[in-house]
Amino acid sequence: MKSYRKELWFNIPARRGFINITPQVEEALRESKIEEGLCLVNAMHITASVFINDDERGLHHDYEVWLERLAPHEPVNGYRHNDTGEDNADAHMKRQVMGREVVVAISGGKLDFGPWEQIFYGEFDGRRRKRVLIKIIGE
Numbered sequence: 001m002k003s004y005r006k007e008l009w010f011n012i013p014a015r016r017g018f019i020n021i022t023p024q025v026e027e028a029l030r031e032s033k034i035e036e037g038l039c040l041v042n043a044m045h046i047t048a049s050v051f052i053n054d055d056e057r058g059l060h061h062d063y064e065v066w067l068e069r070l071a072p073h074e075p076v077n078g079y080r081h082n083d084t085g086e087d088n089a090d091a092h093m094k095r096q097v098m099g100r101e102v103v104v105a106i107s108g109g110k111l112d113f114g115p116w117e118q119i120f121y122g123e124f125d126g127r128r129r130k131r132v133l134i135k136i137i138g139e
Contacts, residue, residue, distance in 0.1 A: 035139060
């Protein structure tokens with residue numbers, strides 16, 4: 001069995017944002033030369049997420065509204081975590097809801113997606129460098 005590891009780095013200029021990282025993951029898969037196996041894509045920061053869904057602008061807007069309703073950023077003094085001087089408790093909760101990682105099967109050298117599926121990086125406390133790990137294993 002072979003394995004391949006690659007890091008992607010992001011610095012989202014806004015507090016929140018979503019980026020379709022499917023092309024970068026597909027590039028890593030090509031570089032790995034693995035034809036059959038599994039691909040893990042993992043947000044390596046506790047206020048960021050990796051998830052799979054449709055690349056549709058309305059859906060991304062709906063995520064923004066829904067997540068802000070679930071865990072509003074303000075008032076920042078409404079969260080005990082922010083007693084430490086931070087202002088990102090909401091970002092931790094948004095990450096928990098959206099998830100830490102995805103695993104995608106690899107078949108015939110391609111990501112084995114269902115219809116419309118794409119991989120996204122979700123940022124909930126931006127304006128600094130964060131990374132995503134791609135780990136591919138297989139033959």
